Amino acid sequence: MKLLVTGGAGYVGSVCAKVLLEKGHEVVIVDNLSTGNSWAIPAEATFIEGNVDDVASQVLSSGDFDGVVHFAARSLVGESVEKPDEYWRDNVITTLTLLNAMKDNNVTNLVFSSTAATYGEPENTPITELNPTQPTNPYGATKLAIDYAISSYCKAYGIAATSLRYFNVAGAYGDLGEIREIETHLIPLVLQVALGQRDHISIYGTDWPTPDGTCIRDYIHIRDLAEAHCLALDSNVPAEHRIFNLGSGTGFSVKEVIDMCRQVTGHPIPAQEAPRRAGDPAVLIASSDKAITELNWQPTRTDLHTIVQDAWAFTSEYARSHTDR
Structure with a gap:
């Protein structure tokens, strides 16, 4: 086409x-x-x-x-x-x-x-x-x-x-990944801390009604x-x-994402608690059953380790090799 x-x-x-x-x-x-x-x-x-x-x-x-x-x-x-x-x-x-x-x-x-x-x-x-x-x-x-x-x-x-x-x-796909002038997404922000581009990552609320008290999202x-x-x-x-x-149909908390980024990057990644942000739902998880059934869509990269590993491979290489690509 x-x-x-x-x-x-x-x-x-x-x-x-x-x-x-x-x-x-x-x-x-x-x-x-x-x-x-x-x-x-x-x-x-x-x-x-x-x-x-x-x-x-x-x-x-x-x-x-x-x-x-x-x-x-x-x-x-x-x-x-x-x-x-x-x-x-x-x-x-x-x-x-x-x-x-x-x-x-x-x-x-x-x-x-x-x-x-x-x-x-x-x-x-x-x-x-x-x-x-x-x-x-x-x-x-x-x-x-x-x-x-x-x-x-x-x-x-x-x-x-x-x-x-x-x-x-x-995540990322080969030499294509997430680079924005204004970054708002959790995984890139955490990886910026691992690269020394930020001092810490803020956790907005640790008293949510979730197992570890932090928001859960579907990646x-x-x-x-x-x-x-x-x-x-x-x-x-x-x-x-x-x-x-x-979506993947599985949720990961903010703390779980930060811990996985620490594991993948080998960096300590300091985190600081901050007040909740207005309008943040505690849990957002997708049901993708309709796409799986009607589109025959089969997501194959649903584990958090793969997502973070691919994002880190791209982000760290970009930081090493490109100041203004």
Whole structure:
């Protein structure tokens, strides 16, 4: 298939683009490099630098595209609270422009990068696709709004679409991994402490109703995540909008993650207790049974050691070899 991958210079987008190329697809990446990295763009892909809403129509009209994988978005929860206008513009309006470009150019296969943030604070776990969607921040709200928009385009214009709601994506795939100017994810932050780039890692609350008192999250390996996108592209159904959760189905606490990072890196990694953060659920664990059943998705890197080991191999090599790649 010939595929447009938006946001293909980002962490998730670049790995998915690489896997799509490995499977024999032709990949055209559009990214404005506002948060992505030019070095992460696979050499075999065609790269167009620009905003999706500026170039989507022109790109899709220039060739016979078979589908779109849409990653381009703003994705920082805290920033979305401070700058909701930018999130509604860059996430929702940009996606509407992309959907119209698909409609106008008869491109009818879409996979959308959604998020578990659409569920908000769950009433129970594991979280299935039937859980109430009650986002607690503008980031999650924009992703949910996009899901509603996609559903309407599927019904009206016959688009075949899948939204994949990620839980905590982590790990690395070869020379592609998680490097951001503003890091908010636990495993990269802990590894920065191991590298001496931070003094300590903060643990936000040690009195949660969990076995060790710290929050529990579901971590999914980036390579397993990429595989789900490929399966979705191959199985999309015209005029249907499918939604799948993607997680490992297993939760690990903050303390367990820090201890595993100590084990893998061989560094002590100082940790300091801090007050709870408002809006943090105690436990977030996915049920991915629907994806396993309907997509025939089989995650193979679900153990925490593999996730941390792959992340450390990438992060430590990047720190050694690249100051400005």
